[in-house]
Amino acid sequence: MDFSFTYEQSMLRESVTRYLEKNYAFETRQEIVRSAQPYSSDAWKTYHELGLLALPFPEEAGGLDGSIVDLIAIAEPFGAHLVVEPYVPSIMLAGGALAAVREQPLAQQWLEKIIEGEAIGAFAHEDSHRVGDAKQGPVRATASGDGHRLEGRKQLVLAAAEADVLVVSATAENGAQALFALEPTTPGVSLTPFTTIDGRSAAHVDFDGVEVPAQACLSADAAEIIGSVVGQALVVLAAEAVGATGEVLRQTAEYAGTRHQFGVPIGSFQTVAHRLADMKMDATKAQATLLYTAALVEAGTATPRDISVLKAQVGRLGRKVAEAAVQTHGGIGMTDELAIGHYLKRIVLIETIFGDSDYHYRLVGAAN
Amino acid sequence: MDLESGPELEEFRREVTEFLDSAPTDAIREAGRKTTSAFSPFDETIAWQRILHEKGWVAPGWPVEYGGTGWSVEQRYVFAEESAKRGLPPLLPNCLKMIGPLLIDLGTEEQKAKYLPGMLSGDDYWTQGYSEPGAGSDLASLSCSAVADGDDYIINGSKIWTTLAHRANRMFMLVRTSTEGKKQQGITFLLLDRLDYPGIEIRPIIGLDGFPEQCEVFFDNARVPQSGRVGEENQGWAVAKHLLKHERGGGTNSPWHERFLGRIKDAARVRTSPFGGVLAEDPVFCRELGELEAEVASVTALERLAVSGHAIADNPAFSSMTKTINSELTQRLTTVLARVTGEDALVLQREALEVGGGVDPIGDDIDLVAMPYYLNSRATSIYAGTNEVQRDLIARTLSSR
Known part of the structure; x- marks a missing residue:
């Protein structure tokens, strides 16, 4: 068994880290978040030059055939630097889904543009579970002429507002999960755009009698594809959470060693020291779970249970660490100007989307 | 990153499961079901140790030249997995995971030759004499004293939380040999090759679960040989820290x-x-x-x-x-x-x-x-x-x- 990064993976991680350290300091990141643009197109260009936009895709689709471990090698630094570019939505989710059905000309066409950095994709998958209005229920696809008609709502679609293409999952009349690709300008598609708590662009997307041609349907039976694409994306998202968790711990440990109260560093108080020890253990467990699960995914033996364990653990443990980081920093930890609270918000978002920790724990516990 | 499994490991697993399915007696299996502690029922667990020793599988963690199995880490994991799956009693840790590895690292050739075989076979059981009523977490403040006298030490004081001391025939312990300087500097690591020396008294302590798993051991001018010392006199703290690594x-x-x-x-x-x-x-x-x-x-x-x-x-x-x-x-x-x-x-x-x-x-x-x-x-x-x-x-x- 070997769970360490290879030389190539370490080099890739190093070059991403070097770029982010130089060009993505926290202040710069905050300028990007505050700007009118949803993300930094300069940074996106650099990711393209570094090959990151092509990383997960097969060579014959214009990709670099990267493994899931290659992806976590770069996603951890993304998390540590609170990168806001839509890597997971456009590359892992929309790109991943398109790559899985690339025998469809429309899919291949969009995928090429995404890989080249010429288009952004968004994956409209999560339904709202809490909205009573039937019109805002899950998206359904019905036959309509030669094509299909989409009706319903998708919730919290990351990068939807700037997306050139929406990849949409919908329940077909036979109950199967179908996959569609359409432009957000298609009549009947309306977006409620917003910024998420962690500074990202997203939108709720309503489909009100949206007519799409037959070729927009990329797959009539996509449940397996969706499961695999979301699974891979969750591993990458977990890596971002682990990167953020490690960094917020590092900054907090440093602070506890330098911040003086009562004439001594606060880290010399046992209450504070033990909280730091708990943070370290939680961060270590989260990281170990990530590396082990990634190895299972790479070996092709990961089960949905493994992904649920990872999702729930990095979310819950990461949130615990980030909340403890705020507490250890005291008042200054509550301010917008410090990175600490932004790590908390990033981790809270990761914990909440695609099923929160309670949801995944319950799945794990019920699978007996 | 990769996860190895491979046919060799599967073959090994088959060999292990075959043995684990056939070798333990009913009493050993019953002991596994009735284990309610990190220390499984003593007699049956020692019986299981003897069977494993005969098979050559008693100390997967030890170097081969001292009786280890020479297994890879994956094989060791497989063995633990299959043992756990069957609910067999885990072997008592004191010899195999604590004092044994310590002696392999730091003991004299004579000590190794004298003590390692009995640790493997289950003939000897060693209890750990570290804590004292006044020295728990602050272990370095221990006061049970050993005063050199000819080739012997005269020991006075007491040790507590000596797990299964009433079933043990040997003890490894920390004693105070000096009160000069820092408290860590006056400690010596000592092996007692018998627990029936005159002046040693063992009293079991009933625990919350109703069982006498722990003991207190009293030393009243107990005379023990100095040849049981591991490392130099007053250097026992470093030895103990080395062992803690094995223990934790x-x-x-x-x-x-x-x-x-x-x-x-x-x-x-x-x-x-x-x-x-x-x-x-x-x-x-x-x-x-x-x-x-x-x-x-x-x-x-x-x-x-x-x-x-x-x-x-x-x-x-x-x-x-x-x-x-x-x-x-x-x-x-x-x-x-x-x-x-x-x-x-x-x-x-x-x-x-x-x-x-x-x-x-x-x-x-x-x-x-x-x-x-x-x-x-x-x-x-x-x-x-x-x-x-x-x-x-x-x-x-x-x-x-």
Whole structure:
């Protein structure tokens, strides 16, 4: 068994880290978040030059055939630097889904543009579970002429507002999960755009009698594809959470060693020291779970249970660490100007989307 | 990154399972079912050790030249996994995981030749004499004294939490040989080759679970040979710290956690929820069980990484972290088992816990063990350095204080 990064993976991680350290300091990141643009197109260009936009895709689709471990090698630094570019939505989710059905000309066409950095994709998958209005229920696809008609709502679609293409999952009349690709300008598609708590662009997307041609349907039976694409994306998202968790711990440990109260560093108080020890253990467990699960995914033996364990653990443990980081920093930890609270918000978002920790724990516990 | 399995490992697993299915006696299996502590029932566990010793499988962690198996880390994991799956009693740790490895590292050739064979065969059982009534977490303040006299030491004082001392014939201990300088500098590490020297008295202590697992040992001018010293006089603290690494170090805990989880699930499938149906289908229970399973999965991941040589285990706080994580997970598992068992766990039934006692439990095996296990496992965060001490050590590696 070997769970360490290879030389190539370490080099890739190093070059991403070097770029982010130089060009993505926290202040710069905050300028990007505050700007009118949803993300930094300069940074996106650099990711393209570094090959990151092509990383997960097969060579014959214009990709670099990267493994899931290659992806976590770069996603951890993304998390540590609170990168806001839509890597997971456009590359892992929309790109991943398109790559899985690339025998469809429309899919291949969009995928090429995404890989080249010429288009952004968004994956409209999560339904709202809490909205009573039937019109805002899950998206359904019905036959309509030669094509299909989409009706319903998708919730919290990351990068939807700037997306050139929406990849949409919908329940077909036979109950199967179908996959569609359409432009957000298609009549009947309306977006409620917003910024998420962690500074990202997203939108709720309503489909009100949206007519799409037959070729927009990329797959009539996509449940397996969706499961695999979301699974891979969750591993990458977990890596971002682990990167953020490690960094917020590092900054907090440093602070506890330098911040003086009562004439001594606060880290010399046992209450504070033990909280730091708990943070370290939680961060270590989260990281170990990530590396082990990634190895299972790479070996092709990961089960949905493994992904649920990872999702729930990095979310819950990461949130615990980030909340403890705020507490250890005291008042200054509550301010917008410090990175600490932004790590908390990033981790809270990761914990909440695609099923929160309670949801995944319950799945794990019920699978007996 | 890769996960090796391969035909050779599967062949090894077949060999292991064949042996584990046939070699243990009924009494040994019963001892496994009635284990309610990190220390399994003594006689049957020693009997199992003898069988494994005969097979050459008693000390997977030891170097081959001292009686180790020469197994790869994957093979060792497989062995632990298959043993745990069958609920066989884990071997007592004192010889095989503590004093044995210590002597291999730091003992003289004479000490190794004299003591290692009995540790492997199960002929000898060594108890650990570290803590004293006045020296627990602050171990370096220990005062049990050894004064040189000719070729001997004269020992006075007492040791406490000497696990299974009433079943042991030997002891490794820390004694004070000097009161000069820093308190750590006057400590010596000593092996007692007998516990029946005049002046030694052993008194069992009844624990929360009703069993005399721990003891107090009194020394009243007990004369013991100096040849039992490990390392130099007054250098025993470094020796003890070396051993603590063995005692706390990770390894193969997760298969036993998995086994425990399995018992919880078994219990939940047949016990009813007060809200109807069985517990295993109760959503609140599923949520809690899911988190517990995920925690076990994370510990498994951590151990797998560590045995593979991943840098995560190079952290200076790693052994303190795994001690804390494993002990608290054990407590959590036993807590959930006791809660699943509910009122059925409230029946005091010591006689039924005796292996070979022939007394049937009121209820089933799980009803029998849940509460003593829960009670006994309160000690896991206290022994081998309290978790408070571990957290101090972990924090020290994080932040300058």
